[in-house]
Amino acid sequence: xxxxxxxxxxxxxxxxxxxxxxxxxxxxxxxxxxxxxxxxxxxxxxxxxxxxxxxxxxxxxxxxxxxxxxxxxxxxxxxxxxxxxxxxxxxxxxxxxxxxxxxxxxxxxxxxxxxxxxxxxxxxxxxxxxxxxxxxxxxxxxxxxxxxxxxxxxxxxxxxxxxxxxxxxxxxxxxxxxxxxxxxxxxxxxxxxxxxxxxxxxxxxxxxxxxxxxxxxxxxxxxxxxxxxxxxxxxxxxxxxxxxxxxxxxxxxxxxxxxxxxxxxxxxxxxxxxxxxxxxxxxxxxxxxxxxxxxxxxxxxxxxxxxxxxxxxxxxxxxxxxxxxxxxxxxxxxxxxxxxxxxxxxxxxxxxxxxxxxxxxxx
Numbered sequence: 001x002x003x004x005x006x007x008x009x010x011x012x013x014x015x016x017x018x019x020x021x022x023x024x025x026x027x028x029x030x031x032x033x034x035x036x037x038x039x040x041x042x043x044x045x046x047x048x049x050x051x052x053x054x055x056x057x058x059x060x061x062x063x064x065x066x067x068x069x070x071x072x073x074x075x076x077x078x079x080x081x082x083x084x085x086x087x088x089x090x091x092x093x094x095x096x097x098x099x100x101x102x103x104x105x106x107x108x109x110x111x112x113x114x115x116x117x118x119x120x121x122x123x124x125x126x127x128x129x130x131x132x133x134x135x136x137x138x139x140x141x142x143x144x145x146x147x148x149x150x151x152x153x154x155x156x157x158x159x160x161x162x163x164x165x166x167x168x169x170x171x172x173x174x175x176x177x178x179x180x181x182x183x184x185x186x187x188x189x190x191x192x193x194x195x196x197x198x199x200x201x202x203x204x205x206x207x208x209x210x211x212x213x214x215x216x217x218x219x220x221x222x223x224x225x226x227x228x229x230x231x232x233x234x235x236x237x238x239x240x241x242x243x244x245x246x247x248x249x250x251x252x253x254x255x256x257x258x259x260x261x262x263x264x265x266x267x268x269x270x271x272x273x274x275x276x277x278x279x280x281x282x283x284x285x286x287x288x289x290x291x292x293x294x295x296x297x298x299x300x301x302x303x304x305x306x307x308x309x310x311x312x313x314x315x316x317x318x319x320x321x322x323x324x325x326x327x328x329x330x331x332x333x334x335x336x337x338x339x340x341x342x343x344x345x346x347x348x349x350x351x352x353x354x355x356x357x358x359x360x361x362x363x
Contacts, residue, residue: 042101044124047093052122057147059092060118062102062111066290070115071347073133081136089147090119107221110179112214119146128152129179167197167204175211178219187212206242209233213249217256227253244279251287263287278309285318295325306335313342317349324352329360 041049044060051058063070077085096102097114105111109118109126117130128146133139145152153176160169174189190208197204209229217226230253233246247270254263267287270280282305288298302318309315320335333356339349 042104043093043095044101044105047091048120048122048124050091051120054091055122056088057090057127058118058120058122058124059090059143060105060120061092061094062097062105062109062114062116062118063094064097064102064114067097067114068346068348069133071351073115073139075347075350076136077133077139081140084136084140086144086147107219110181110219112175112179112211112218117143119143165196167193167202168207170196171204171207171211174208178211178215186215200237200242203242206233206237206246209236210245210249213253217249217253223253223256227257244283248283248286251283252290255287255291260291276308278305278312278315281305281308282312282315282318285322289318289322289325295322298322299326306338311342313339313346313349316342317352320352320356324356329356332356333360 044058047058047060061070061073063074095105097106097111109116109129111118113131115131115133119127119129121127127149128151130139130142130146142152156169156172156176160166160173163169170189170193174186174193177183177186177189190212193204193208197208200206209232213226213229213233215226216222216229227250230246230249234243234250237243237246247266251263251267254260254266264284264287267280267284271284274280281301285298285301285305288294288301299319299322302315302322305312306315306319316335316339320332320339323329323331323335333353336349336353336356340346340353343349
């Protein structure tokens with residue numbers, strides 16, 4: 001669902017925590033005051049100004065509070081491995097994807113997934129990027145290679161040249177071309193990947209369709225075209241786990257298009273068709289959480305999902321987030337503790353428990 005499955009939205013202190021960790025790790029001074037001008041200085045302007053002063057690169061972390069992988073990156077790298085960062089080579093800051101500036105930055109730099117780490121020169125030109133997060137060592141290796149001027153895509157392009165009809169490679173290169181601003185070429189490669197894997201035997205059809213949907217939803221803001229891809233994805237992958245993610249994006253696209261009743265009707269249809277499955281209940285609970293809908297109804301759905309699939313830690317997290325939305329701290333703590341029993345190292349759960357604990361003990 002979100003950049004873990006579709007998109008999950010839970011508000012919390014991640015942006016401030018990550019920004020503080022990044023700034024501390026990089027030894028970055030406080031941004032300069034906003035100058036008097038016709039256009040207010042943005043956080044990115046301030047960061048690039050500092051980079052110019054120090055003659056180093058700017059590291060921009062595009063992240064969101066709802067993104068589990070963003071929490072994991074913040075905890076494992078910028079909190080626990082800060083002493084391993086080459087902090088003399090960049091200044092750093094974070095931008096909330098959901099803010100106005102975050103949306104502008106995401107369009108400007110063609111950000112399709114979170115977290116995305118952008119490495120920029122002091123004039124704002126991209127040196128390279130790291131999309132997602134898997135391991136501390138892998139992240140730090142990629143970071144150093146970009147700072148050393150390496151093109152991390154060279155090997156990928158060589159592999160595609162050797163296997164031009166490999167649909168999985170076409171998806172990777174198509175994604176790369178989109179992020180580099182070569183839209184026509186990127187779209188062509190992704191459509192070719194879909195044509196070469198029409199039954200999704202290699203998983204490339206679903207990956208290409210998902211990438212196309214995100215391009216039009218997040219970068220182009222063409223939600224109608226995104227909706228068409230997501231609906232096609234849901235239909236083509238029906239009966240497989242991949243379908244749930246497409247159903248989520250269908251609902252999100254409809255919401256963005258001002259058609260929430262249609263989104264809810266679709267989710268209710270999934271629940272009615274498969275009442276024994278936890279996924280439809282979890283999807284609607286997540287949708288209500290994300291869109292600020294009926295939190296009590298969402299909590300009931302999250303608890304039903306947890307009953308149907310008690311070993312899925314995310315269902316307990318949803319129950320915690322919705323209980324918190326309703327102001328029931330005790331229920332939220334109980335649910336998030338259960339999630340942590342199932343996934344003790346998941347940073348988004350740890351951060352939520354820390355926040356709830358602080359709230360419970362505050363005077």
